Each structure stands twice: as C-alpha cells, then as structure tokens.
Amino acid sequence: MKNLSVLISGASIAGPALAHWLTRYGCTVTVVERAPSVRPGGQAVDFKGATHRTVLERMGILGDVLAHQTGGQDQTIIDATGKPQAVIPGEFTGGEIEIRRGDLAEILYAHTDCEYLFGDTITSLIETGDGVDVTFATAAPRRFDLVVGADGIHSNVRRLAFGPERDYVQYLGYHYALAELGEDVADGDAVMYNEPGRMAAVGGPKASAFFVFASPELDYDRTDTAQQRKLLADAYQGAGWRVPELMAKVPGAREFYLDTLSRVTIDRYSRGRVVLLGDAAYGNTLGGFGTGLAIVGAYVLAGELLAAGGDHEIAFARYEELFRGYAKVSQRGSAGPFLAPPSPLRIKLRDWTFKSRFLLGLMLKATDKFATDIELKDYAPGS
Structure with missing residues (x-):
C-alpha cells in the first residue's frame, strides 16, 4: 500500500x-x-467471543489485555x-x-508508533482533489490524504464533515454518570439499587459508583464538571438506600463523567x-458492544485500505x-429501561430474568452471536 498520510481524531x-x-x-x-493525555479511568469494557479475541491476538495485545482484566x-x-433481590x-x-x-487505552497507546497531538482539536476540514486541508485549534494547518473520525458519539469530525449532531444522534431518554468515590463506598461488594427510572450501583474496580436515570x-x-455533578445530585433528590451518602461524595470524586444515553444512526460511514x-459511526451508549465494534471496525477499515492498495473509495x-x-447490534434498543426500569413492576420483571437460568442462557447466547457475526479476513501483507 502506498504511504498514505492519515489523521485520526480521538x-x-x-x-x-x-x-x-x-x-x-x-x-x-x-x-x-x-x-491533554490518554484518559485514565472510565467504566469497565469487555470483549466477547472468538472474533474479539482473534483481533486482539492479531494486534499482539491479548496478553497485555488479559494481564489487566478485572474479572x-x-x-x-x-x-x-x-x-438481595437477584444476582x-x-x-x-x-x-x-x-x-x-x-x-x-494505555495498552493501545503503548502499541502505536505514530505522532500524537494531545490537547488539540480539529477546527476545519476542506477536501481538495488530492487531500484534506485541516486546521487545528493549536497546531499549524496541514494536509492529509485521509481523515478518520474516531472521536465518539459527540464526534467533532462527523459534525464538520457530515453536519450537525442532531441529524445523527438520537437521545434515548436517559443520562448516566460514573464517579470514583473511594474504596470505602462498597466494602468490596458490587451492588445495584433501583427506584423507578433511577439506578445507583457501587463496587467493582476503584470502587466506582455508576448512575443511570430517566430524564x-x-x-x-x-466541559463543566461542577455543573454536571450538581445535575446528578438534583436528579437523585429524595432517593433511598445509601444514595444520599453517595451524592455527598460526588463533589469530591476523583474521576467524574456524565453523558446521555444516545444512539448514532447514519446512512453512510464515509464522505469523500x-x-x-467506532461510536462516531455506530455508537449506542452502554449497549455492551461498543468496544468490540471499535476494535473489529479498526481492523476491517485498515485491512480494506491495505487490500485496495490505498484507494480510499x-x-x-x-x-x-x-x-x-x-x-447493526448497535441499533437495537437502549440499556436505559434495563438498567433503570420505569416502574416497580418493570423492576421486578427485570430481576426475574436473572433468576431464570433459561432466560439468562438465552441472553448470553444472543450476545455471543452478535459478537461473532462477522467473517474476519486475514489482511496480512502477502496473505
């Protein structure tokens, strides 16, 4: 493949x-x-099935991923x-x-040998006959053969090249927040509490607290995390269990992130x-497949560029x-009603699915099918 110059956002x-x-x-x-750097923290993500494992193996990072798995x-x-109501x-x-x-993210960063421009963002994209002229907030303007938007559901590249976010991103009626509140909040146990339209969970790596609420x-x-922390506290006013204790710790959380549960629907992944x-093209927040889709998508996109000799069209x-x-799995439903059911009856029905080995088995089998529903090519040069 000819030596393409490629700019990746994200x-x-x-x-x-x-x-x-x-x-x-x-x-x-x-x-x-x-x-300003690779972002630490964040929720746990996962890989499922032979397809995901195969791509990790071909990347040469499976051993590092296994060494850092949370269990x-x-x-x-x-x-x-x-x-306890269910497990x-x-x-x-x-x-x-x-x-x-x-x-x-740290493992992937360590396995790349390329230029990184941290603390910067793209401000304009102008396509010409033989490239894309790019301006940045900080760096000097440059020209690239190709530009890739791998910058999440709120993609800046998608906005610049395709149009406003509202044209492609559907809000699914829920927000979520993640906060690292300290090792004392969960006593080592991972538990989840529900009220209609609200969920609070604690435990897991770094004693994270996780919230999902209808709104x-x-x-x-x-960019204003203080405002976001207040919005979360307002959304959980009057909640029971240990929620007031958790909310009291939110202002001092070491890591905090709040966003919408949203889904990206777009008719074409490319324009010129x-x-x-990844999420910029087919994201569905908390859908359970985002990381696997990102890893496999990167493999396929790069492989097809190789197979086409660099012909981007x-x-x-x-x-x-x-x-x-x-x-297409990313276009299925929303995690909101599952994580924070809207009524006491829906909460009970959700809990019941985990008491039924038959229903749980069906759900696990379905996720395995979705994760492996693609035939991987071997794009190795000379194969």
Missing part, C-alpha cells in the same frame, strides 16, 4: 487501534486528541434495605474479558476522504459493506 479505543494497523501497513499516522464481578441487585452474573456484565477503559435531555456545558469509526465502500451488518 485517542480512546478506536483511534489508537486503527493507528496500530495503519502504521503496520506503512501509513504515516497522526492522532489528535482534545484531552467480571457478580453484581447483586438489592432493595432499599440492602436485601447479575459477571459473565453477563463483563463478557469473556473485562478491562478498565483507561487501562485498555428529559439536560442542557449543560460538557473522511470516514467514521474502494476501501471505504468495502468497509461499509462488510461492517454495517455486524454493527
């Missing part, structure tokens, strides 16, 4: 995974990331008195391999020399043809 999972493959195939890659802890659903098994929440998002879409500054990858069309069917 240094979380999809971006560095793609950078890994493209540099292996001889491209010159630059990754731009708004954050998929069982989670006990409790009532307001702390009485969500670790194999359901954590897949075959579970790892902290920040740990995975009209909130208007807030995504710009292509979308052929490669982008093949990427979409091969991947859209696999990514």
Whole structure:
C-alpha cells in the first residue's frame, strides 16, 4: 500500500487501534486528541467471543489485555434495605474479558508508533482533489490524504464533515454518570439499587459508583464538571438506600463523567476522504458492544485500505459493506429501561430474568452471536 498520510481524531479505543494497523501497513499516522493525555479511568469494557479475541491476538495485545482484566464481578441487585433481590452474573456484565477503559487505552497507546497531538482539536476540514486541508485549534494547518473520525458519539469530525449532531444522534431518554468515590463506598461488594427510572450501583474496580436515570435531555456545558455533578445530585433528590451518602461524595470524586444515553444512526460511514469509526459511526451508549465494534471496525477499515492498495473509495465502500451488518447490534434498543426500569413492576420483571437460568442462557447466547457475526479476513501483507 502506498504511504498514505492519515489523521485520526480521538485517542480512546478506536483511534489508537486503527493507528496500530495503519502504521503496520506503512501509513504515516497522526492522532489528535482534545484531552491533554490518554484518559485514565472510565467504566469497565469487555470483549466477547472468538472474533474479539482473534483481533486482539492479531494486534499482539491479548496478553497485555488479559494481564489487566478485572474479572467480571457478580453484581447483586438489592432493595432499599440492602436485601438481595437477584444476582447479575459477571459473565453477563463483563463478557469473556473485562478491562478498565483507561487501562485498555494505555495498552493501545503503548502499541502505536505514530505522532500524537494531545490537547488539540480539529477546527476545519476542506477536501481538495488530492487531500484534506485541516486546521487545528493549536497546531499549524496541514494536509492529509485521509481523515478518520474516531472521536465518539459527540464526534467533532462527523459534525464538520457530515453536519450537525442532531441529524445523527438520537437521545434515548436517559443520562448516566460514573464517579470514583473511594474504596470505602462498597466494602468490596458490587451492588445495584433501583427506584423507578433511577439506578445507583457501587463496587467493582476503584470502587466506582455508576448512575443511570430517566430524564428529559439536560442542557449543560460538557466541559463543566461542577455543573454536571450538581445535575446528578438534583436528579437523585429524595432517593433511598445509601444514595444520599453517595451524592455527598460526588463533589469530591476523583474521576467524574456524565453523558446521555444516545444512539448514532447514519446512512453512510464515509464522505469523500473522511470516514467514521467506532461510536462516531455506530455508537449506542452502554449497549455492551461498543468496544468490540471499535476494535473489529479498526481492523476491517485498515485491512480494506491495505487490500485496495490505498484507494480510499474502494476501501471505504468495502468497509461499509462488510461492517454495517455486524454493527447493526448497535441499533437495537437502549440499556436505559434495563438498567433503570420505569416502574416497580418493570423492576421486578427485570430481576426475574436473572433468576431464570433459561432466560439468562438465552441472553448470553444472543450476545455471543452478535459478537461473532462477522467473517474476519486475514489482511496480512502477502496473505
């Protein structure tokens, strides 16, 4: 493949995974990331089945991922008195391999050999006959052969190249928040408490607290965490169990993140020399497949560029043809009503599914099918 110059926006999972493959195939890659460094923390993410494992093996990172896996802890659903109602098994929440998002991002970063522009962002994209002219908030303008938006559901590249976020991102009626509150909040146990339309869970790696709540879409500054912490506290006013104790710790949380549960629906993954990858193209917040889709998508996109000899028109069309069917799982439903059911009856019905081995088995079998529903090509040069 000819030496393409490729700009990737986003240094979380999809971006560095793609950078890994493209540099292996001889491209010159630059990754731009708004954050000042690789972002630590974040919720646990997981991999399921032979497809995900195969891509991790071919990347050469499976051993590192296994060394950092968190183990998929069982989670006990409790009532307001702390009485157990059901148990969500670790194999359901954590897949075959579970790892902290920040740990995975660090592993991917360590396995890439390319330029990173941290603390910067793209401000404009102008496509010409032989490239894309790019301006940045800080760095000097440059021209690239291709630009990849791997910058999440709120993708800046998608906004610049395709249009406003509202045209492609559907709000699903819920918000979620993640906070690291300290080792004392869970006493080592992973538990989840529900009230209609609200969920609070504690435990797991770094004693994280996790919240999901139904709400009209909130208007807030995504860079103002103090405002976001207050919005979370307001959403849990009057809640029972230990929620007031948790809310009292939120202002001092070491890590905090709040966002919407949303789904991306777009009719094309590419436009000219710009292509979308990961959540920017097919995200569904907390859908359970985002990390696997990002890793496999990076493998397929880079492989099709290699197979097409760098011809982006052929490669982008093949990427979409091969991947859209696999990514269809991201268009299914929302995790909101499952994690924070809207009524006492719906809470009981959800709990009952985990008491039934038959229903649990069906759910586990379905997730395995979705995770492996693609035939992986071997894109190794000369294969």
